Amino acid sequence: MSAAEGFLYDRDMQASTPGVERASAFRTYDPRLEPIAAKVFAQERLSADDGLALYGSRDVLAVGWLANHVRERMHGDFTYFNVNRHINPTNVCVAACKLCAFGRKKGDPAGYTMTLEEAWQTAASGYSEAVTEFHIVGGLHPDLPLEFFLDLIYGLKERFPKVHIKAFTMVEIAFLARRAKLSVEETLLKLREAGVDSMPGGGAEIFAPRVRSIICDHKIDGEEWLQTARTAHILGFKTNATMLYGHIENDADRVDHLLKLRALQDETGGFQAFIPLAFHPENTALDHLPATTGLTDIRQIAVGRLLLDNFPHIKAYWQMMTPKIAQIALRFGADDLDGTVIEEKIYHDAGAKTPQGMTRKELCRLITEAGRVPVERDTLYHAVTRTEDSFTVAV
Numbered sequence: 001m002s003a004a005e006g007f008l009y010d011r012d013m014q015a016s017t018p019g020v021e022r023a024s025a026f027r028t029y030d031p032r033l034e035p036i037a038a039k040v041f042a043q044e045r046l047s048a049d050d051g052l053a054l055y056g057s058r059d060v061l062a063v064g065w066l067a068n069h070v071r072e073r074m075h076g077d078f079t080y081f082n083v084n085r086h087i088n089p090t091n092v093c094v095a096a097c098k099l100c101a102f103g104r105k106k107g108d109p110a111g112y113t114m115t116l117e118e119a120w121q122t123a124a125s126g127y128s129e130a131v132t133e134f135h136i137v138g139g140l141h142p143d144l145p146l147e148f149f150l151d152l153i154y155g156l157k158e159r160f161p162k163v164h165i166k167a168f169t170m171v172e173i174a175f176l177a178r179r180a181k182l183s184v185e186e187t188l189l190k191l192r193e194a195g196v197d198s199m200p201g202g203g204a205e206i207f208a209p210r211v212r213s214i215i216c217d218h219k220i221d222g223e224e225w226l227q228t229a230r231t232a233h234i235l236g237f238k239t240n241a242t243m244l245y246g247h248i249e250n251d252a253d254r255v256d257h258l259l260k261l262r263a264l265q266d267e268t269g270g271f272q273a274f275i276p277l278a279f280h281p282e283n284t285a286l287d288h289l290p291a292t293t294g295l296t297d298i299r300q301i302a303v304g305r306l307l308l309d310n311f312p313h314i315k316a317y318w319q320m321m322t323p324k325i326a327q328i329a330l331r332f333g334a335d336d337l338d339g340t341v342i343e344e345k346i347y348h349d350a351g352a353k354t355p356q357g358m359t360r361k362e363l364c365r366l367i368t369e370a371g372r373v374p375v376e377r378d379t380l381y382h383a384v385t386r387t388e389d390s391f392t393v394a395v
């Protein structure tokens with residue numbers, strides 16, 4: 001069994017009547033898409049040149065049609081969402097990434113660092129609906145040792161034993177390891193012992209060194225991001241992967257990024273979801289750049305779905321793309337809508353006008369009105385069944 005087959009999706013969740021559109025219904029006015037469509041219908045892998053053609057095509061509806069075809073082949077009409085809470089324990093960060101409006105230097109009056117008690121209280125506040133996931137990321141704090149984060153996680157697990165902890169990007173893990181003078185593997189094992197269950201996909205940005213040296217010079221390079229993810233996967237962690245687009249990268253950089261993720265996924269099978277992230281320029285050192293447009297956002301979803309044939313899920317992050325575009329993305333390749341969130345800082349510091357959180361009911365309405373079937377999932381894509389005051393996870 002290949003890595004991709006190993007966890008495509010939960011078989012029980014397959015749609016009984018998948019609405020896969022027939023190949024004969026495909027139409028395009030872009031002749032470059034014809035051979036790509038033939039490959040998609042034959043379930044053949046797309047090349048870097050195909051990726052460039054998909055990015056370059058003006059027939060974005062045809063690109064989306066193909067991505068939707070693959071999405072329905074994999075998931076039918078099912079659309080996954082989760083009830084989660086984001087927690088950002090600190091915005092103090094030694095890196096000064098041009099892309100970021102969230103990080104603050106130590107001593108900056110706008111910097112904050114939660115005490116452990118504050119972080120646990122934050123986890124408890126918000127909706128009365130039981131969350132199934134804490135999504136925890138933050139700045140690279142110069143003074144907080146690994147032990148602080150271990151205590152944070154131990155305390156969360158003690159207070160919320162049923163909640164899955166998806167915590168720390170590959171960038172944070174590499175930083176914590178260096179600071180603690182431990183290997184990445186040793187650090188991950190300590191984090192697992194404390195209660196970390198999986199990792200989010202942030203910090204990947206764009207792997208191409210030319211771009212990375214401008215937008216996030218102080219972060220680990222692309223190779224180290226991939227190597228850290230590889231180590232996490234080998235230890236059995238599931239992780240996600242992101243791509244930050246809409247700044248100074250070009251189509252070749254995006255294709256390169258996607259194919260590097262695909263190659264690692266072939267090797268480990270450890271990625272669950274790909275999440276394209278639109279760059280928000282406000283309050284960043286790149287605020288002269290324009291924000292992305294809806295079609296650019298939709299195209300990232302579609303090309304992601306088509307090139308990442310071994311990724312089970314493509315996630316539309318509504319906080320970043322707006323609920324309206326995220327809903328459209330559900331017809332352009334996305335099968336997952338993240339999430340209730342409750343409180344978001346990274347995008348709102350960069351000018352996002354989206355709400356801070358969404359209820360389960362609102363997410364279900366977006367999904368249903370897109371003609372899809374909402375399936376509440378936990379972080380590992382098991383179906384969640386709720387009664388009025390509790391939930392159970394199908395494993």
Ligand code: V47
Nearest residue numbers: 099100101200201202203240244278279280317350
């Ligand atoms: O790592 C930072 C990006 C990421 C900006 O894994 C910015 O389930 C746009 O990774 N404009 C954090 N993007 C968000 C993230 C994420 C979100 C939702 C789900 C998951 C998951 C992961 O946001 C950062 C960085 O790549 N970012 N600043 C900005 N100004």
